[in-house]
Amino acid sequence: MDTLxxxxxxxxxxxxxxxxxxxxAERLGMAQPPLSRAIQQLERRLGVCLLERNxxxxxxxxxxxxxxxxxxxxxxAIAAATRRTRRAGGADGPGGSRGRLVLAVKAxxxxxxxxxxxxxxxxxxxxxxxxxxxxxxxxxxxLLRDGRADAALMHTPWNSLAGFDSEALTTExxxxxxxxxxxxxxxxxxxxxxxxxxxxxPLARWPTxxxxxxxxxxxxxxxxxxxxxxxLGRTVAVVPDSARSWLWAEHTAxxxxxxxxxxxxxxWPAHSRSLTLAGLVRTATRL
Amino acid sequence: MDTLxxxxxxxxxxxxxxxxxxxxAERLGMAQPPLSRAIQQLERRLGVCLLERNxxxxxxxxxxxxxxxxxxxxxxAIAAATRRTRRAGGADGPGGSRGRLVLAVKAxxxxxxxxxxxxxxxxxxxxxxxxxxxxxxxxxxxLLRDGRADAALMHTPWNSLAGFDSEALTTExxxxxxxxxxxxxxxxxxxxxxxxxxxxxPLARWPTxxxxxxxxxxxxxxxxxxxxxxxLGRTVAVVPDSARSWLWAEHTAxxxxxxxxxxxxxxWPAHSRSLTLAGLVRTATRL
DNA sequence: CGCGGTGATACCCGGCGGGTATGACAGGAC
DNA sequence: GTCCTGTCATACCCGCCGGGTATCACCGCG
Numbered sequence: 001m002d003t004l005x006x007x008x009x010x011x012x013x014x015x016x017x018x019x020x021x022x023x024x025a026e027r028l029g030m031a032q033p034p035l036s037r038a039i040q041q042l043e044r045r046l047g048v049c050l051l052e053r054n055x056x057x058x059x060x061x062x063x064x065x066x067x068x069x070x071x072x073x074x075x076x077a078i079a080a081a082t083r084r085t086r087r088a089g090g091a092d093g094p095g096g097s098r099g100r101l102v103l104a105v106k107a108x109x110x111x112x113x114x115x116x117x118x119x120x121x122x123x124x125x126x127x128x129x130x131x132x133x134x135x136x137x138x139x140x141x142x143l144l145r146d147g148r149a150d151a152a153l154m155h156t157p158w159n160s161l162a163g164f165d166s167e168a169l170t171t172e173x174x175x176x177x178x179x180x181x182x183x184x185x186x187x188x189x190x191x192x193x194x195x196x197x198x199x200x201x202p203l204a205r206w207p208t209x210x211x212x213x214x215x216x217x218x219x220x221x222x223x224x225x226x227x228x229x230x231x232l233g234r235t236v237a238v239v240p241d242s243a244r245s246w247l248w249a250e251h252t253a254x255x256x257x258x259x260x261x262x263x264x265x266x267x268w269p270a271h272s273r274s275l276t277l278a279g280l281v282r283t284a285t286r287l
Numbered sequence: 288m289d290t291l292x293x294x295x296x297x298x299x300x301x302x303x304x305x306x307x308x309x310x311x312a313e314r315l316g317m318a319q320p321p322l323s324r325a326i327q328q329l330e331r332r333l334g335v336c337l338l339e340r341n342x343x344x345x346x347x348x349x350x351x352x353x354x355x356x357x358x359x360x361x362x363x364a365i366a367a368a369t370r371r372t373r374r375a376g377g378a379d380g381p382g383g384s385r386g387r388l389v390l391a392v393k394a395x396x397x398x399x400x401x402x403x404x405x406x407x408x409x410x411x412x413x414x415x416x417x418x419x420x421x422x423x424x425x426x427x428x429x430l431l432r433d434g435r436a437d438a439a440l441m442h443t444p445w446n447s448l449a450g451f452d453s454e455a456l457t458t459e460x461x462x463x464x465x466x467x468x469x470x471x472x473x474x475x476x477x478x479x480x481x482x483x484x485x486x487x488x489p490l491a492r493w494p495t496x497x498x499x500x501x502x503x504x505x506x507x508x509x510x511x512x513x514x515x516x517x518x519l520g521r522t523v524a525v526v527p528d529s530a531r532s533w534l535w536a537e538h539t540a541x542x543x544x545x546x547x548x549x550x551x552x553x554x555w556p557a558h559s560r561s562l563t564l565a566g567l568v569r570t571a572t573r574l
Numbered sequence: 575c576g577c578g579g580t581g582a583t584a585c586c587c588g589g590c591g592g593g594t595a596t597g598a599c600a601g602g603a604c
Numbered sequence: 605g606t607c608c609t610g611t612c613a614t615a616c617c618c619g620c621c622g623g624g625t626a627t628c629a630c631c632g633c634g
Contacts, residue, residue: 002369003293003297003365003366003369004293004365004368004369005292005293005294006290006291006292006293006365007292007622009365009368010290020580021580021581021582022579022580022581030622030623030624031623031624031625032580032581032582033581033582033583033584033623033624033625033626034622034623034624035623036581036582036583037582037583037622037623038622038623040582046369046372046373046376047373047376048372048373048375048376048377049376050372050376053580053581053582057580058580058581061376062375062376063372063373063375063376063377065375066371066372066374066375066561067368067371067372067375069558069559069560070364070367070368070371070372070434071368073364073367073368073558074361074364074365074367074368076364077357077360077361077363077364077365078290078291078293078296078361078364078365079290080357080360080361081291081296081354081357081358081360081361082289082290082291082333084353084354084357085333085335085337085350085353085354085357086333086334086335086350088335088349088350088352088353088354089333089334089335089336089337089348089349089350090335090350147357162451162452162557163450163451163452163556163557163558164449164450164557165449165450269450270449270450270451271356271360271450272356273356274353294591307611308611308612308613309610309611309612317591317592317593318592318593318594319611319612319613320592320593320594320595320612320613320614320615321591321592321593322592323612323613323614324591324592324613324614325591325592327613340611340612340613341600344611345611345612
């Protein structure tokens with residue numbers, strides 16, 4: 001009468017994402033009629049209309065929109081339960097050591113900090129093995145939610161810490177990275193306004209929470225690509241101070257006076273009660 | 288091969304909580320043998336040992352401990368999906384107005400603020416109906432997690448905001464509430480040390496995150512009980528400044544110089560995307 | 575008017591979730 | 605020792621329901 005089954009959630013999310021019973025059924029590896037029936041049963045059990053079936057396609061009702069969001073969150077929680085239990089049971093990969101932690105990090109971000117953290121933690125008595133999970137620009141939230149990672153290093157203001165527990169580790173300023181020969185590269189310092197208004201160098205755009213702000217500059221997907229575009233004189237970027245470590249000879253970094261500071265946090269699921277994780281966090285905050 | 292069913296989670300959580308197949312089966316309204324079999328299947332599918340069956344009782348393994356925590360979170364998420372979808376579909380209670388929001392509040396806490404918030408929000412164009420859900424001292428987290436509430440008013444440092452999104456609304460100092468006739472009641476101000484060391488008045492103990500710290504004072508369950516115990520000269524309490532509004536004639540409030548400030552927040556699930564909720568939060572932050 | 579494409583309906587079947595009866599085993603009372 | 609008791613596991617059966625196939629009803633379109 002009340003509790004939804006995982007299967008029903010999976011089915012509904014598939015239909016709500018595809019907005020097409022046939023395609024959704026294909027994605028789920030089943031035939032279309034039982035899927036239609038399952039969704040009908042779901043609507044009857046909830047006492048709520050989730051989909052508007054116009055001939056030619058399907059649309060979500062307000063309630064359907066809610067169930068899509070909440071259902072995704074619930075499916076993530078279930079996947080997380082599976083993954084973390086398997087990991088705790090030593091049923092993963094080779095070695096199968098107990099208490100292993102998976103730490104999600106953006107490639108090449110906070111490199112110095114990460115090295116110090118790993119060294120310091122490994123020196124702790126009784127420390128567990130830390131597996132690093134390199135991930136894309138804004139993937140950490142998802143990895144924490146669905147249990148593929150147990151902790152992550154995140155950087156405000158780019159990442160959102162909402163929904164997680166976190167501790168701030170370091171704060172740093174930002175610099176503008178310019179082609180070495182550019183006139184602005186000779187300046188002692190710059191303001192954000194300076195950088196935004198260079199006519200021949202449109203500001204590179206990083207994704208914020210997975211989407212790109214509109215603008216003239218190129219959309220950046222990884223750090224190597226960015227480095228190359230800057231070196232070729234096609235763009236300028238605003239990056240944290242610690243990014244100086246991967247600059248090329250053809251780059252010049254100029255401090256920004258008014259850019260928001262970048263804070264690196266260690267982040268974990270709010271409900272976590274793992275002692276292993278607590279140890280890692282303690283080590284991190286003591287750095 | 289991988290995704291857990293809601294039923295399996297329910298079964299496992301019941302067994303893990305009871306540590307007894309028979310009682311768990313009774314709680315689930317089923318017979319013991321199929322429950323045993325279901326747990327075995329679960330262990331085989333996860334490839335992990337969850338329970339240690341000694342004759343005479345059952346114990347959780349480390350992996351079982353993890354699944355208990357993560358499974359509870361997942362079940363909460365599923366319950367939340369059900370409740371919020373039903374609410375969005377207007378399938379709840381009489382009236383069935385769309386976009387209704389449920390706001391969880393501790394009885395009598397932040398009364399002034401709550402009145403202002405409700406008035407201001409009701410005056411907004413297109414505002415939804417706000418249903419108030421009075422709750423116990425530290426129940427708000429649970430209500431948000433399992434979907435019985437959409438938002439809550441919480442007070443740091445008593446409530447933990449971990450896992451939620453929040454906005455701070457007001458900050459206030461704390462006062463010591465004493466029986467009117469007590470010698471300390473004549474003082475202009477007090478320190479926490481003063482209040483803690485009154486030999487004839489042990490400090491009342493509020494639950495923090497659901498549990499009571501050890502101490503000599505009485506365990507407080509609600510505000511009326513506290514008021515009475517103070518009036519009878521049995522205890523002294525440290526409460527936020529706004530609590531002056533419910534004091535009796537037999538009470539005296541004395542400002543505390545070094546008590547941590549109490550911050551009232553409006554709190555909501557981090558993944559929420561509801562426009563109605565956003566409107567309420569906007570109103571609240573503008574107060 | 576037929577045709578393609580949509581979701582819904584009708585019907586059948588096999589698997590599995592659940593029940594009952596019973597077993598295996600350890601510990602306590604005596 | 606020998607019960608008895610309380611625990612979880614095993615064996616077996618059955619009915620339900622989830623899933624498949626075939627088909628329908630409907631609409632838009634050339």
